Amino acid sequence: MKIFVIGAGQVGTTIVQALHDDHDVTVIDLDPARLEPLAHRYDVSTIEGNGASRSVLAEAGVASADLLIACTSRDEANIVSAMISKAVAPMTTTIVRTTNPEYLEVWREGQLDVDFIVSSELETAHAVSSSIGVPAARQTDVFADGQVQLVEFDVEEGSSPSVVGVPVRSAAIPKDSKVAGIIRADSIILPGGDETIHAGDRIVVIGSPAAAQAWSELIAPGSGKVTDVVVFGAGRAGTAIAKMLLEQGIGVRMIEASRDRARIVAEGLPRARVFHSTGIEPDFLERERIGEAQVAIFAMRDDMKNHYAATLARVHGVSFTIAIVHDPPAIEVFEHAGIDVTINPRAVTAEEIVRFAHDPRTQQVSMLEGDRFEVLDITTRPGSEYVGKAFREMPIRGALIGAIVRDGTAIFPRGDDVLRAGDRAIIFTESKRVPEVERAL
């Protein structure tokens, strides 16, 4: 495929990283300093120029593109790029990144001639809501309209001995779930049944939402159900997060330092309780009993403010903290400070775009551990060699079918279940095996 990526920022770079191996990628950006490292590391062509300019696009040969991904940080520039590309070559698939959920709405109503729109805010909110649903999780992804969850846990001392310290085969694993992988010291084990989960491992579980809850309870006993969440920062990301949580019936308190912004958000989200405060005044935290919140989410624009506020909230007793981290290197700082979950909006956005850029049959993809592992959602071809085979007969080749979706319902297959043509298989695999798995199915 001939792919054009407009914007070589963090999102663009992540996308290039994921796609350069199999595709013919051209990157356009105004800033040569961003293009240079890309050209060094990957076999891609780079063009310095404005991606929203018709002449630049024409010269770059956008007319022959199969796919155009406009992922600069400027919404309008992205939309213009996609519009021009559509005008020049109507067959090109276009993907636009936006930071404004309103464009997403406009697109959903069919008023924007773009094939796919990804809103960073919404993806971020999605990621947050996934990790809140499973309190002990490091990361959660949902598939098949939420029927299947993929959850990453850090196994710590104090986790239930019914799953930890015993071979996976004989462990009391919750119904409708599977251990897809054990990550230990930067290497992954796809457990065949003889391996044992130890404290200090990171494990990947695929299962039903109920099973994910059960796992959460096993890994971190006493984490319970979430009813009280505090969101620090009522910018677009914070607001999108609050909105999504409120829709799930979770009580949300929001803290915003700007009076005007607080007012706007309070007007927009009637069910949230919005406070006008910096969120770092001990008096305020004490008065509002912020420490009693089950989850605190830090969605302010400034990583450093988030870091300080999150640490302060932990001091006040918040047990579960989620931070939106904008600068990738900062993730380590947050993790070091004991922040439970970090979400990088650009990474989740890139992930969503890459998902769409993959095989059209692939409905959703999620990346774990940077991009070393992926979760694929593939519809089985009638001609696949695996159709009609029982799951126990399938060879483990660095890939694992965690669940299948048959006629819209998720099934968590046991050994003697049989794969049928048309089943959607949710597969956990190493990135380098993705093409192989796609071919096989």
Added chain:
Amino acid sequence: MSPQAGRARLVGRPRSLAVDLRGVANLVAALTKYLSLATLVPAGVALGSGESPVPFLAAGVLTGGLGWAVERLTRGDHAVRPREGFLIVALVWVVAAGVAALPYLFSGEPQFDRPLDAYFEGMAGFTTTGGSILTDVEALPHSLLIWRALTQWLGGLGIIVLALAVFPRLRVGGRQLFESELPGPEIESLTTRIRDTARRLWILYVALTAVLVAILWLYGLSGLDARMNGFEAVSHALTTIPTGGFSPNARSVEDYAAVTQWTFVVFMFLGGVNFALMYAAFVRLAPRRLLRDEEFRLYAGLLALGAVILGLELAGAGVASGEAAVRHAVFQTVSIMTTTGYSSTDFAVWPTLAIMTVIGLMFVGGSAGSTSGSVKVVRHVLLGRILRREIDQTVHPELVSPVRLNRRVVDERTLRAVSSFILLYIGIFVAGAALIALDAARVGLDLRVLDAVGVSAAMIGNVGPSFGIAGPLGSYEPFSDVSTAVMILLMWLGRLEVIPIVVLLTRRYWRS
């Protein structure tokens, strides 16, 4: 001009007035001129029933001529700015009450021997208060009774609204004027053009009146209510829809059949509904908008609650029982809360507890954008929410909590206006009650303090009858000139919802 001369001019001139008085006079005069046309209706009635049309024609010619003359004298290019708007609206109502009073004075009717009494009757008409200084209403000729009812009908939706709806060439285009006369916090325009909105409201108003006339007349013709005839049907319809309350009968609507009284209940109820919403419900066939409206729901809920409380009090005290207890409780609740002022029974003789309930109802009012007076339900809704927020913020000082009405955020200015309105309203009501009570004591009038409280509430709320000597079967005639003047002021303040008039009393209004 030399500097000296310039300075001399500066010193010599008084500080300029910020209000375009000529413009105000011009518009008020024009409105008066048009208003004088209304006297043709009772004049026609007089001719039809063999009474003298002279009082009406004389009043019409006098006010029409005066209006015409002043309008010509003040001709020019005038801009009606918000500032002028307040004064125009305030003056129009003063003048209108005068126009209403002239036929009473010219009629030679001995009950109108005091000019202030005639003016009171005029103000009680246009403000749809419905309190009367008449001691023997049935002694009046039909034409005068129709005029009395007509003033309430003309005042019901507001004189400015009427002018906007009926006279296309009148240079009143302002939303400002419209809003200072129909000032509920939540008046939404039906159309982008305020004139079209006014016209639609009036079409609905006329239609409702016509329907009520037809129903009442039909009761009379069919024998459902033997007392009802064409004249009474018209005079009651003209004072029901505007929640006015004038009745040509000495005993108000007491002697009518139960079915007639229930019909009044329905139409008084409609008179207290927001006309814009009613237009949406009836004309645009979107009744859900009405049923979903928070103010409408509370309006209906409060009426039901008031009726239940009053019914229990009446049944408990043994004043009435069975269907009559239910009917009187419902009728009086609706009549008082919508500030109509009809009576299905003499509520002035009710036990104190029931009287206190009725006084309470006088402070509720109907919906904003209706023909009713008093505080109005939407302000109670908003005040409740303001207080709830205030209490919430006492515990959580940083809480940002917008107040909503019908899921829409109400801006803080409106909220402040609601609080100030209620404070001013209560303040003026208390002052009025005190003045009336003191004055009654001065002239040795038999008026209990509770009665004085009721009178003040009934006047500022544009309800009409109250208690004691001023009960439904009584009259405002025995009060002294001082009290009458206070009551006229209260009616005027209440009808224009206090703030536009209080504005006129500030220095900053007059000076730039």
